[in-house]
Amino acid sequence: MxxxxxxxxxxxxxxxxxxxxxxxxxxxxxxxxxxxxxxxxxxxxxxxxxxxxxxxxxxxxxxxxxxxxxxxxxxxxxxxxxxxxxxxxxxxxxxxxxxxxxxxxxxxxxxxxxxxxxxxxxxxxxxxxxxxxxxxxxxxxxxxxxxxxxxxxxxxxxxxxxxxxxxxxxxxxxxxGRVPRWLTNAFRPGLDLPAPTRYRFQVTSPVPVAEDILVNRDSYQVEPSGSGQADVTFGCDTGNYI
CATH class of the missing domain: 1.20.120.450 (dinb family like domain)
Known part of the structure; x- marks a missing residue:
């Protein structure tokens, strides 16, 4: 092989x-x-x-x-x-x-x-x-x-x-690369959050990640991090991100 x-x-x-x-x-x-x-x-x-x-x-x-x-x-x-x-x-x-x-x-x-x-x-x-x-x-x-x-x-x-x-x-x-599957499995609709809520992940090394997760009460979407303000920002290395 x-x-x-x-x-x-x-x-x-x-x-x-x-x-x-x-x-x-x-x-x-x-x-x-x-x-x-x-x-x-x-x-x-x-x-x-x-x-x-x-x-x-x-x-x-x-x-x-x-x-x-x-x-x-x-x-x-x-x-x-x-x-x-x-x-x-x-x-x-x-x-x-x-x-x-x-x-x-x-x-x-x-x-x-x-x-x-x-x-x-x-x-x-x-x-x-x-x-x-x-x-x-x-x-x-x-x-x-x-x-x-x-x-x-x-x-x-x-x-x-x-x-x-x-x-x-x-x-x-x-x-x-498997995080999207984890999000699908873990997300539960009906969260009592101000809608929409933007979570930003600024992950450094060894595998950088720059993504926002925009959460509504019944759904979410993943987007590349932009210049707009996030409600919550997480800064960490890849191991902590996982």
């Missing part, structure tokens, strides 16, 4: 999984019970969430390659308006409690399997629809979601143990 957007994204996923696995292998037992930066989750809970994700992504991509983008056995699409975050939290905590000291082994095995599956992807597979609980998406986007999960939740773990921890820099350019 030569260097191309597909191989670059796959390599980012593999690198983040390896980097996080190495970090986790150096933690003592007491660290698993420390609070993470993800509210309400212990370090072990976050790892439980990530550990289950490796195997889940490997299975879903394998099914997608074979033309199946429907829910797996026991799975389902989210209903309109359903967020599913409480279910995810409950599952993460349950996995942590069930796996205990085997969590790191489960994490490593899941991402080894995912690495093998991604190594077999072809250019034709990249656009095949793949199951995601929010709705089918191309394999390329599904792999990108796994990079997002590893990067952000990896920071949740490290930041819970070291408040100076930062997001890994290598995935930032890719993650910036």
């Amino acid at each position: 030569g260097t191309n957007p597909m191989s670059e994204l796959i390599e980012l996923v593999n690198s983040e999984a390896s980097r996080l696995g190495e970090f986790l292998s150096q933690l003592d037992e007491a660290s698993w019970s420390r609070d993470s930066a993800c509210e309400g989750w212990k370090v072990g809970d976050v790892l439980g969430h990530l550990a289950s994700g490796g195997a889940t992504w490997a299975n879903s991509i394998t099914r997608a390659i074979n033309g199946d983008a429907g829910p797996p056995e026991g799975g389902a699409f989210l209903q309109p308006g359903e967020r599913g975050s409480s279910t995810i939290a409950q599952a993460a905590i349950a996995i942590n409690q069930e796996m205990g000291t085997k969590l790191l082994e489960t994490f490593s095995e899941g991402y080894d399997r995912l690495r093998q599956v991604m190594a077999g992807l072809t250019a034709e597979d990249w656009d095949k629809p793949c199951f995601h609980r929010r709705g089918p998406m191309p394999v390329r986007d599904y792999v990108g979601v796994r990079l997002q999960e590893l990067t952000v939740h990896g920071w949740d773990i490290r930041s819970g143990l070291d408040e100076t921890a930062e997001l890994s820099k290598e995935p930032l350019a890719d993650l910036v």
Whole structure:
């Protein structure tokens, strides 16, 4: 597989999984019970969430390659308006409690399997629809979601143990490109705001962003930052922006 957007994204996923696995292998037992930066989750809970994700992504991509983008056995699409975050939290905590000291082994095995599956992807597979609980998406986007999960939740773990921890820099350019999807998923109509409200993001390095988000009560739009006045301005680096 030569260097191309597909191989670059796959390599980012593999690198983040390896980097996080190495970090986790150096933690003592007491660290698993420390609070993470993800509210309400212990370090072990976050790892439980990530550990289950490796195997889940490997299975879903394998099914997608074979033309199946429907829910797996026991799975389902989210209903309109359903967020599913409480279910995810409950599952993460349950996995942590069930796996205990085997969590790191489960994490490593899941991402080894995912690495093998991604190594077999072809250019034709990249656009095949793949199951995601929010709705089918191309394999390329599904792999990108796994990079997002590893990067952000990896920071949740490290930041819970070291408040100076930062997001890994290598995935930032890719993650910036995924912000529009996050906004779509996170926006909730009916906000009690003066309408319209303009939020300006002045993001410096390593990946600059200069955008305004104009929010009305029931919708929003993203625009390049202009010379007009914003109601709220955020100035930060790319890691804090993500």
